[in-house]
Amino acid sequence: MSPVRKLEADHQVYGMMGNLRPHDIAFDPNNPACLSRSASGDLVFRFLAPADSEEALIVVRNGDDIAAHEMNLVGRAHDVTFWEVRVTPTTERVRFSIAVRLDDGSPIYFGITGVSGAIERIDRFDVAVASIPHHRVPDWARGAVIYQIFPDRFASGDESLTPPEALPWSAPPTRSGFQGGDLPGIIANLDYLEELGVDLIYLNPIFASPSNHRYDTSDYFTVDPILGGNEAFQELVEAAHRRGIRIMLDVSLNHAHPTFGPFQDLITTGPNSEYAPWFDVTEYPPHVRYRPDLVDGHHVWAERIDRLAEATGMDVIPVSAGPVISASYDSWYGVPEMPRIDLQHPAARRFMIDVAKHWVRQYGVDAWRMDVVRYIDYDFWTDLRDAIHEVEPDTYLLAEVMGDPRRRRCWP
Known part of the structure; x- marks a missing residue:
């Protein structure tokens, strides 16, 4: 004192x-x-x-x-x-x-x-x-040195995992390209991170996803195979813990990729899908419209249109009027690759809370960084916090809050 x-x-x-x-x-x-x-x-x-x-x-x-x-x-x-x-x-x-x-x-x-x-x-x-709200920070997290890793760009430890379309390691990175970084590459550099004095490795998203950033998750229970899968992640956690280094995962629970199982069921089953209440769809079947005259050849969406249709099974329809691209369902900032999930729905809420608990209980994850927290109702975060702390009270929870936090009641 x-x-x-x-x-x-x-x-x-x-x-x-x-x-x-x-x-x-x-x-x-x-x-x-x-x-x-x-x-x-x-x-x-x-x-x-x-x-x-x-x-x-x-x-x-x-x-x-x-x-x-x-x-x-x-x-x-x-x-x-x-x-x-x-x-x-x-x-x-x-x-x-x-x-x-x-x-x-x-x-x-x-x-x-x-x-x-x-x-x-x-x-x-x-x-x-x-x-006055409780703001509990585990003793181990106070003053901890946190090292952030974007998995695709840190180190490649197993060339057999590198996607065939990956850019050469020394090539300038592109918006959507892969360069072959993986979890074995991180494991191989743990001695280096220990020498730096790192206490906590903050991993940008590692779950299965078509993108390199992986904030558009396809499967919340599977580490992306091109990173090494669940087995490599377990090895990373255990090897880091032996050195006194903890692991923090990053995820968006607000939105997923259209290849996410419940959204795929929505595409194939329609409004009668049990998952229909998880999403806000204005027109069935879910589809995307785009403006070829604004996209073709020079827009950021030019290389993503065909890939979106192929990966998701949705209709991607060219139109002559309207915005550059739009979806018939609610999505994060209007990005069709990120349909929003209604976490007020009890089943959707249970699912995402189970995701967070699973990685703490089964793999010994020490911390979570939660993406776009302000877009999700406050009471979800209190439920999530309490559920995680029932599994492990010393789990560190970090929220991304953009803008003036005084205007947003979004922390538990």
Whole structure:
């Protein structure tokens, strides 16, 4: 815990009126990035302050007892400083304000009404401790060195796995081409990663998929055979664990590839498919329309149109009007290769939660990085978190949240 000062009053902590100039202080008690509870029950306060901030305090008032908790300067970036402190709550509600001292000695006081010349009774934040969300990070993940690997481009360890159409290893990568990286290549370089001091390998998606990025999964229970399959993945996990290195998988549960089994059933069976409620289809059978006059020869879709029809069995229909490409089903950002899955449907939700549990239980995966989290309803992530932690409480969960996280309630 950081040093704590006992104060006589919290009206003006620094004994003078606060600086009322506009200041860039970012703190929202409703945002778990700013205020959360650790596994031990401590409250974790975080906020951004001006670049010329010299000291920051969380000032907690409980009746006549006033304690100023000195915050730790975590870092500086451009025109802001980032501060953090842990406070052990002693009451059911925590009433507090923020005090900052700039390097010229002038103070800033910050309460529920914003920057103020002093903290009055109505200015203090007042939050029920029980309402503050838990933000649990496993001890092993604190300060861990994470090394990200895009499997197709890291190393080739087994040439027999390399697709015949793969580009030469030294060739410049292309948007959709393969270059033959695989899991044996990662295994062969584990000593190198250990020497670097890597604690956690973050693998971009490895599940079966027609693409090199694999965010459009065909089979969530199968590691792509051209990466070495499930057997190579098990070998990687075991070899990494022997070196004290953990493994984090990456996946999108929001959308899959049209070759995903339930969507294939939808293509062949139609609206009577048991999986029809998993997807939002506006016109059966599911199909894609495209504009040849806009695509042929020069558009990013030129090389993907024929491949989409061949891989999925869907009709891909040329049209003379409308957008460049469109699908008769809801998809991520309108990309036909990524039909969206309705995770409010109980069966779809169970399926995806089982996916996450499976790789933790059967293969000893240590962490998950979840793609496009903000596109999925909040309650799915709390269900997923609880289910994974029933299997292994020390699993680390990382969410991709693009944009301003204060505007999106998307973390568990």
